[in-house]
Structure formats: structure tokens, C-alpha cells
Amino acid sequence: MTMPGLPADDRESSPVTGYSRAHWETAADLLLRAAWRWATPRGALLGLPGRPSVSGVRSDGLEGYARTFLAAAFRVAGAAGEDPHGWLGRYAEGLAAGTRTPGRDDAESWPLILDHHVQGQPMVESASVALGLRLTRPWLWDRLDADVQDRAEEWLRGALRHVPAPNNWYLFPYTVAGFLESVGRGDARTAGVRERALGLLEGWYRGQGWYADGDGRAFDHYNGWALHLYPVLDAHLAGAGTTAYGARLREHLESFSLLFGADGAPVHFGRSLTYRFAAGSAVALGAVTGHTPLTPGTSRRLMSGALRYFLVRGAVDENGLLSAGWHGPHAATLQRYSGPASPYWASKAFVGLLAPADHPLWTAREEAAPSERSDRVLALPAPGLLVQSTRADGIVRLHNHGSDHVRPHEGESAAEDDPLYGRQAYSTRTGPTAAGNVADNHLGLVVGGARSVRRRIQPMGAGGGNGWGWAASWHRPVFTAGPPMVPGLRVESVTVVRGCHELRVHRVVGAPPGAVVEQTGWATGPEEPLRSVLLPLHGWSGRDEVRAPRGTAFTAWARVPRLTAEAAGTAVYACLATLTGEPEPASPGSPASPASPASSAGVVGDVVAGADAVEVRWAEDGSMTRVAFEPFGVEHLTDGGG
Known part of the structure; x- marks a missing residue:
């Protein structure tokens, strides 16, 4: 069984997984189409069905908007602005509605961004909103009315004024600040937030390409889908070329690439495992930026293997939505902060679509994964x-x-x-x-x-x-x-x-x-x-x-x-x-x-x-x-x- 609507397998270029770039584009479109069935009238909140998180249904609705926006942004930016399904128009209207009166208890308004121990989840989602806006700037942000841009900036700046959790969360205001600077809205506060985050990141780096998630000793998948992704992608979008963060990603992939089985599965270890194929985001980012020791064929085999692994094992439910769990629903895989839209951090895997269709990531023939050799x-x-x-x-x-x-x-x-x-x-x-x-x-x-x-x-x-x-x-x-x-x-x-x-x-x-x-x-x-x-x-x-x-x-x-x-x-x-x-x-x-x-x-x-x-x-x-x-x-x- 696989996800209905995907193209037929391409075993010529992808003899192991059968997945091509068309499969990734179609998977993104199918996930987005299913999620948007649960949107509020103007699209500010996507309140997916399921058990609410501890942050409440309004925060969960923002999470649905932000995390699916990230998938849409990678999808459209990777196609040089082509948007045949009109995703960006929907997200533009949702942004305007959500920021009109933030904090109000009405049908569309977004919750305010506050300190992590008061109302933390909106700070997490601010990074996806900011990154989505940065990726799609020519086709979305630059076409917004000035007052909508101002309201969006004010809401995002809540992430700069409040206290993150003492771990990878510091990269959320870092990402917000990076977007604001990229559109000419930077200032001393954005510079300070970015300096603070990178300073902490240095202290968390322990060698061999591995960061601890905070001042303790938590080493898990957050290395790939957060601690490497945000600074490396930020530098890539800024045209910064080779950085220490890129070199660390390359070294990380030397070992992390071995943590995928021959069936495509990532190692079941650490928290937030309901993000599933987001485990392949570091592999994809390495291929997009060139900061990887892997051949393009190996990179595609790993990232496509992870995507296929979950799609054929019931990760998508009868509504076309990513369920909260591992293969299908699984309560013990979840955390208190997990909500119905939490699995859509899997959207980070679509970073591979930033590589255009003629990039070696998509044109090279698939090669064996390290664990298969x-x-x-x-x-x-x-x-x-x-x-x-x-x-x-x-x-x-x-x-x-x-x-x-x-x-x-x-x-x-x-x-x-x-x-x-x-x-x-x-x-x-x-x-x-x-x-x-x-x-x-x-x-x-x-x-x-x-x-x-x-x-x-x-x-x-x-x-x-x-x-x-x-x-x-x-x-x-x-x-x-x-x-x-x-x-x-x-x-x-x-x-x-x-x-x-x-x-x-x-x-x-x-x-x-x-x-x-x-x-x-x-x-x-x-x-x-x-x-x-x-x-x-x-x-x-x-x-x-x-x-x-x-x-x-x-x-x-x-x-x-x-x-x-x-x-x-x-x-x-x-x-x-x-x-x-x-x-x-x-x-x-x-x-x-x-x-x-x-x-x-x-x-x-x-x-x-x-x-x-x-x-x-x-x-x-x-x-x-x-x-x-x-x-x-x-x-x-x-x-x-x-």
C-alpha cells in the first residue's frame, strides 16, 4: 500500500525506492490539499482533527498553518515560483487574517508569541512562518500590502522579545531575525538575537558533527532537523558560501547517513519521532548546499527511502493526513506538546526540492545506502x-x-x-x-x-x-x-x-x-x-x-x-x-x-x-x-x- 495519487515508480533512475522529484512534488501537494480541508474561512488556522496538545486548539491551528506553509514554500521556491495549485495565495490570505488582531479569541487570529513557559508553541511556529516567507519572498511577501507586512513583522517580533526554551528553540528567533534582515527590517535587536543563538550553538557543539540539544547531553534527530538545518539553510539563502556550520553538517552526515536501515527507516530514538521522514532533511540539505560527503545518488536513496518507508506503512490516514505516531497512530511515540499538526514538521524533508530538476540530486541514478553496502x-x-x-x-x-x-x-x-x-x-x-x-x-x-x-x-x-x-x-x-x-x-x-x-x-x-x-x-x-x-x-x-x-x-x-x-x-x-x-x-x-x-x-x-x-x-x-x-x-x- 502506498499514498494514493503518487506517480508510478521510476525504477530506471531510482532502482531502490522508485521515487523521483515528481514523487516529492506530488507528495507535498497531496499533503497540502488534505490539510487545507480543515482550514478556517480565511485560512489563518488549520485545525486538524485529533487530540489537542497542551498548548490548546488555537495554537494547534497555527501549527497547522505554519508547518504546512513550510512544505508549500519548499515546493514553490523549488519550482522557481511556479504555483499551479495556488498555495501561496492561500497562505497570503491566512497571514493577513491571522495577524489582523493577534491574541484575540476569534475565528482567525493567531495567538501571541510569549515566553516558552507561558505560551511557547507560537514561538516554534514563528520560525516556519518566517522561513516560508523568506523562501517565497518574490511571490508572496513582496506582493503583500504594506500594512500586512507591518502586522506580520510585529507578530514575528514577539519571538525576539520573549524567552525561548533552553535548547534548539533559540534557533527560532534566530530564523525570524534572519528573515527580517533579508527584507530590510533588521536592527540591533535582530543582530543581537542572531549573535546570541550562534554563541549558544558553539557551546552545544561537541565534535564529530554532533550538537547537544542545549547544555545537557541530548543527542538525537534534532541535530538534523533543527541544529544543523537552521544555520546552514540561513547561510545558503544569504549566499554565504562555505561556513563552519556547513563543514559540521558534512561531518555529521559521515555518521548520520549510517542511521537509516535498508528498508529506509531512520533509527527509532529520541523525542518528536512523529516528524518521521524529517529525519532525511539533513541529508537533503547537504545535497542542496554541497555540504555533504555523500554522492547525489546516495543522498536521494536515503531521503526518498525515508519518505517511502512511512508512506507505504500507514503514516497517512484515511483523510490524507499525517497521523500522530510512527507507522500509523502510536501514543507512546508522542510528547505532551504533540498535537494533530505536529507531524507536519516532516515538511522539512521537502528542503530537497530547492535543488532544481536538473540538479544531480535528481538526475543521478540512486546508489545503495551505507547500511546496504x-x-x-x-x-x-x-x-x-x-x-x-x-x-x-x-x-x-x-x-x-x-x-x-x-x-x-x-x-x-x-x-x-x-x-x-x-x-x-x-x-x-x-x-x-x-x-x-x-x-x-x-x-x-x-x-x-x-x-x-x-x-x-x-x-x-x-x-x-x-x-x-x-x-x-x-x-x-x-x-x-x-x-x-x-x-x-x-x-x-x-x-x-x-x-x-x-x-x-x-x-x-x-x-x-x-x-x-x-x-x-x-x-x-x-x-x-x-x-x-x-x-x-x-x-x-x-x-x-x-x-x-x-x-x-x-x-x-x-x-x-x-x-x-x-x-x-x-x-x-x-x-x-x-x-x-x-x-x-x-x-x-x-x-x-x-x-x-x-x-x-x-x-x-x-x-x-x-x-x-x-x-x-x-x-x-x-x-x-x-x-x-x-x-x-x-x-x-x-x-x-x-
Whole structure:
């Protein structure tokens, strides 16, 4: 099943996805046509059906206008002003109506832009309005009456006068200021806002092309669809040429391009995942601006693969609207700020249409995605991530030893389970189990009947090479019931990967008497062509499988393999986890009993463990991996040598 109304597949130029530039233009038109059925009489608000966000229905209506305007702007600007469906006329009338009496509770007026903690969402939407106006200036802004231009400026300036959230939000007034300067309406305030945003961005840059989303350690898809997109696109529209931001985007795409599976799916990790194919916006922007290490054929394969992935899996509902979720509707994928029009930040992916029809992005033949070419392992010490992809099944796995969603002013015990950041691993074929169900890919403790969650993640390093890699971190277990923390309790974790296998080694320090330690594996559904295996290597005494009735974004309910052991004091635990989609995967073997080491069948040979270290011999080639905690170090030795 695909989105009704799209052209027939073009397998000559796009042998993998079948999508051409015509598919992107048509997809934009179809999404816009469906959304405009829900517009107010003059088009200032697009109040799409669905559960309102915490910001209320008027803000949600503005969100519908702003985010769809962004798609229309990329569509028309990319066609050099050709607007066969008259989109810009509708948005011009909506702009005039929405800014006539802002803040009034009537049928058309836009809400005022205030501080983020008072009425924040309009500031987010101001960036899409400003960017849309900048992209379409010759055909929309320059044709507006002077009083409408003045009213629009006054409304937009609310973003310059008020306080953003302490993260990527600072790029919203930055974008507004960039538009105002581009139309000759800049001043000291616009200059100051832009300087402030870029200064913060410098502090958030952590290397290897990755920004933290604020002063903490949140690394996720906001890198592509916000932290790179706004400054790089701003420089491109200003004709600034090569900038530090463009160079960082190029470096970011070196690793980020590996985070798409062979089926086109981006890794299911981090917040705002309902933006779906917006994950491809950084890839498209790199191709448009030239700030990319990817060939045009690879870029189109990635961005079109993501678009097709969602369109054929039910992301568009029976009304032609993007639903709030992942494939289809999925409540656990959403945040409190998610509303019916939130998914339309996916419009950012249409930035690729700024490349004209004769651009290599559209004329080059599609090439394989990085995850389709060979098995890959990539360690990223800056964000504390480890990427593992396997060609045979096209699955990409992301091992998280550095990204959390704990803001600097929050204590570690401010604490609910955060499935979108707190798990050890994520992939393009599995989603985390919902809060309240058993946590997948988690090392936790049970103390007095209360289970721990992983909140603030402290990276310990990452590295590797030649087909293997590792990443490590530590955290203080936080309990959501009873006392929030156990004094002195600490978990140190290391993931070592090769092929489709993951060696997971943990040292639990300071476990109180009576505690139980649990390790879970990948969550999969009963009808999925996936195999999730979790085998004990050292320290475990129990092995079973538990269910997650709320399932994941990929399956209605899930099963999760689990290992358990009694814990007291300090101890080391090791296991082998495997997620594979191969039709007949090589079995890692079944131990004779839950307490015995996993011996087998071509994966793990000898396992030697001490109080502070574990050595594992890999049966395939006799190489050995050693993980030590005192002093900390990870080694992979081949043929008995280095």
C-alpha cells in the first residue's frame, strides 16, 4: 500500500525506492490539499482533527498553518515560483487574517508569541512562518500590502522579545531575525538575537558533527532537523558560501547517513519521532548546499527511502493526513506538546526540492545506502554512541552510552522512565517498550519491589576498528517508587559489537542485600521476521522471557528476553545479545542450563571472568575481547596479539 495519487515508480533512475522529484512534488501537494480541508474561512488556522496538545486548539491551528506553509514554500521556491495549485495565495490570505488582531479569541487570529513557559508553541511556529516567507519572498511577501507586512513583522517580533526554551528553540528567533534582515527590517535587536543563538550553538557543539540539544547531553534527530538545518539553510539563502556550520553538517552526515536501515527507516530514538521522514532533511540539505560527503545518488536513496518507508506503512490516514505516531497512530511515540499538526514538521524533508530538476540530486541514478553496502561498526566518542549495521538483514542498531534527556537543572531522581533515551540500544526495526511495561535493552535493579531506570548517562569512552567497536558509560540507578536512590549504588556498562552480536558487560557497585539485577534484550513481536536472543555468559542465574502488552511502535505487543541474578556488593555480569532479521540466522547456541556459560555454535568460546574484568574468546576467529573496570579499558586482541 502506498499514498494514493503518487506517480508510478521510476525504477530506471531510482532502482531502490522508485521515487523521483515528481514523487516529492506530488507528495507535498497531496499533503497540502488534505490539510487545507480543515482550514478556517480565511485560512489563518488549520485545525486538524485529533487530540489537542497542551498548548490548546488555537495554537494547534497555527501549527497547522505554519508547518504546512513550510512544505508549500519548499515546493514553490523549488519550482522557481511556479504555483499551479495556488498555495501561496492561500497562505497570503491566512497571514493577513491571522495577524489582523493577534491574541484575540476569534475565528482567525493567531495567538501571541510569549515566553516558552507561558505560551511557547507560537514561538516554534514563528520560525516556519518566517522561513516560508523568506523562501517565497518574490511571490508572496513582496506582493503583500504594506500594512500586512507591518502586522506580520510585529507578530514575528514577539519571538525576539520573549524567552525561548533552553535548547534548539533559540534557533527560532534566530530564523525570524534572519528573515527580517533579508527584507530590510533588521536592527540591533535582530543582530543581537542572531549573535546570541550562534554563541549558544558553539557551546552545544561537541565534535564529530554532533550538537547537544542545549547544555545537557541530548543527542538525537534534532541535530538534523533543527541544529544543523537552521544555520546552514540561513547561510545558503544569504549566499554565504562555505561556513563552519556547513563543514559540521558534512561531518555529521559521515555518521548520520549510517542511521537509516535498508528498508529506509531512520533509527527509532529520541523525542518528536512523529516528524518521521524529517529525519532525511539533513541529508537533503547537504545535497542542496554541497555540504555533504555523500554522492547525489546516495543522498536521494536515503531521503526518498525515508519518505517511502512511512508512506507505504500507514503514516497517512484515511483523510490524507499525517497521523500522530510512527507507522500509523502510536501514543507512546508522542510528547505532551504533540498535537494533530505536529507531524507536519516532516515538511522539512521537502528542503530537497530547492535543488532544481536538473540538479544531480535528481538526475543521478540512486546508489545503495551505507547500511546496504557492508557490515559497519562506527564509534562516536563525542556523543557517546556506537553504530552497528549488518548488510544481510539491513538492520542498523544504535548503542546509547552518551545521550540522555536530563536537563542540567534537573536532579537524577526527577524521574520517570524515559524509553526514548534511557535504553542501552535502539534500532531501525524495533522500538522501545512503553513506560509501565518491562524495559527492553536495560540493565536495572529491583530493590524492595521497585525497579530502577536509567536517567543521567555518563560516557566513559568509545572506540574500536576493523569490524568491531565499543562504547561505555555509567549511571546511578534511579527508582520510581520508594527512595529514589540507594547510596553508593552505581552501574558501569560496556557494549562491544561485531557482526550482529553484542557483548554486554556490566559492573554493579554497591548493590544492597536482597537486590536483584536484571538484563533485558531486544523487544520483538510474534509476527515480526526478527530474532532476539539474550544468552548468559557470566554472573546470571535465571533466564526467561517477559511480555510487554503495550508493545512498541513496530508491534502491538512484544516479548523481551531477560536474565536475572541475585546481587549484593560489587559484581560483574556479562551476556551476549543478538538481534537479527536473517531468514536462517546462525544460532548463537543454547546453554545447557540458565546458569551455564553460552558456549556456542560459532559465536562465543571461552569466557574468563574475575572481580573486575571479563575476557571473551570469539569462536569464529579465536580473537579475544577483554573488558576491565579497574583500571578501565577495552581491548580486542587477534591471534593472541594486538
